[in-house]
Amino acid sequence: MVYVPSTGPRTLYDKVFDAHVVHQDENGSFLLYIDRHLVHEVTSPQAFEGLENAGRKVRRIDCTLATVDHNIPTQSRKNFKSLDTFIEQADSRLQVKTLENNVKQFGVPYFGMSESRQGIVHTIGPEEGFTLPGTTVVCGDSHTSTHGAFGSLAFGIGTSEVEHVLATQTIIQAKSKNMRITVNGKLSPGITSKDLILYIIGLIGTAGGTGSVIEFAGEAIEALSMEARMSMCNMSIEAGARAGMIRPDENTFSYTKGRPLAPKGAEWEKAVAYWKTLKTDEGAKFDHEINIEAADVIPTITWGTSPQDALPITGSVPDPKNVADPIKKSGMERALSYMGLEANTPLKSIKVDKVFIGSCTNGRIEDLRCAAAVVKGHKLADSIKLAMVVPGSGLVKKQAEEEGLHKVFQEAGFEWREAGCSMCLGMNPDILEAYERCASTSNRNFEGRQGALSRTHLMSPAMAAAAGIAGHFVDIREFEYKNQDKGSPKVEVTSDDEKELESAAYDHTEPVQPKEATQDVANDELKDIPVKSNDTPVKAAASGMKPFLTLEGVSAPLDKANVDTDAIIPKQFLKTIKRTGLKTGLFYEWRFRKDDQGKDQETDFVLNVEPWREAEVLVVTGDNFGCGSSREHAPWALKDFGIKSIIAPSYGDIFYNNSFKNGLLPIRLDQQIILDKLIPIANKGGKLCIDLPNQKILDSNGAVLVDHFEIEPFRKHCLVNGLDDIGITLQKEDFISKYEALRREKYSFLEGGSKLLKFDNAPRRKAVTTTFDTVHQDW
């Protein structure tokens, strides 16, 4: 079906979406072209394995860039010799080495641990100019939304979709709704974009943006630096949105100009002329509009276990007694008990054990400058057990060191680390102990996020730094800065500051690429221009998906809202390079408690109790099941346990997608119908019968409980037939090639991509041999 974009007024999202449509099929689903694909070690092993098993190659290595970030230790790399000696945790090491093998085998440009440009995947994309305005950007990571700060359509995908993009350079998408959040007026001094986004999530909730792409607009947004915009868009996933976007403007262009992979000369001019058209037209329709007064935003922190549990620092811990809705009330009680907090405690009086400054939300140079301005001349409070600063990338670290920020932190007692995700998620050794309370600049405060039973409070870098100095949360507006040239926190960052980072982006030396991969990259100019495949049978998915027709199975009740994928499968189980064996990890923190000997003992969680141990249908009462991280391990774990269908009022977008790719059927139903008709059966462990072809739910006697449930026709088709959608997409090869030809003309400034990165095998200092027999610099 030929897609004809609307000729009427369009939103920024509509325009970027329309510019990437390769094909629209009869039942309305779109095939979108992907300009930029970032890859990291956690969500790619199974995707590369699928590619290899099917004998497929990476279609556009120039559109692909890989790095390691989640698993790597952040201690000094001065003595880095090889992954074998540097990464102690065997499963982390395996995941990193698997990525290294994959990039070598498939020829993907890669920033490994000995490369000065390595960093968190969402930091390096913009830094290198790989992320460009108006592009489509994906990554097997939910915080891909970060890149929307450039007016690109950027979203997280699951591992099956990673494989799909690697093989086809496209993704199957439904059109999201348009939502606009306009922030009028100016932010007050000392208020950062982190405060603003926490304020917004507190207002609209973690499901507030579900099914939508949010455009952030208004005077306060236009005044933000690019890095501050990235922090905003980064956390739009925490508002449940498919993506966040900000229209590209002069600020965007000057940040992008001159970056290693940004277009140059005439191509730059052509690009800017196009990028200037990327703004919402007068009269374009939004499905939801929200207006916010910037002056209402004051320093904001979270108190609970969801990013929506955000409050002004002047407030107190909320009291469940004041909440009428029983699901919300019990959620609040649980959060208070998990966080070890009493209702009505003033936030400023809460004591902190550890401080973490870093992550893809707030690990950029401006963030470090803000935090250093607070720390300068102070010492950490005696009660602080550990405070760490983890730059988002090697280049951020280098820049900070050139400015002497590391000394400011170290003199105050902070640890200065190497780049990576670190304690944001703790897939590496940087974790909190049970019950420790952390002032964190990251983006998620879910139960167990930074370590089992750990307690996370989200806030801006300045607020986290100040909490380290005071030993408790403080209102940054009342903080006494010492030894400052100017007296107030440096929250406004000028484009001059951005220029400095830009120069750091150029100033890298002798990065290292595995030898074979470099050669592939260099020689593959022609090979990666796609050729029509003669051999594209539609076959069963790599995940081993079987056709889904009807299911009759024991149903289990789950009376919770906002069940995040960190809870469904905690981080320690993400280190596998397989899709199977995740049964034990399912709801691990809820299903198991350690006994005195440190052994796992089962709790009375519903899935540990007969007859629900054999449950095949999970009936959830609360909204937003599977929100948060893009980990496809969540549906893998549910399936491994035996769950084949979930029924809930609403879902996190990425989880919803991922489920279909694995033959797990997520059904959306009105909450009242769930409560009235299904929960009574699930509470008794009764069976539910799901008839997918007829879209009905029945009880075990054949009585119809739900006459009709909605499901998109394309998804139903794939599920009922157990189809591999990569095979389906490869049948559209003609459309993809045609789009690529158009793209080479119209968007010629996107050609080249990561292939333009310069890699050099020359050793910087002492050469050492790695697993690939290639030389790595000794840091």
Ligand SMILES: CC(C)[C@H](C(=O)O)[C@@H](O)C(=O)O
């Ligand atoms: C590991 C990855 C799948 C995950 C994500 O998608 O966000 C991680 O980055 C996180 O922050 O939880």
Ligand code: SF4
């Ligand atoms: S949210 Fe944390 S773990 Fe996820 S990509 Fe960002 S820094 Fe890494």
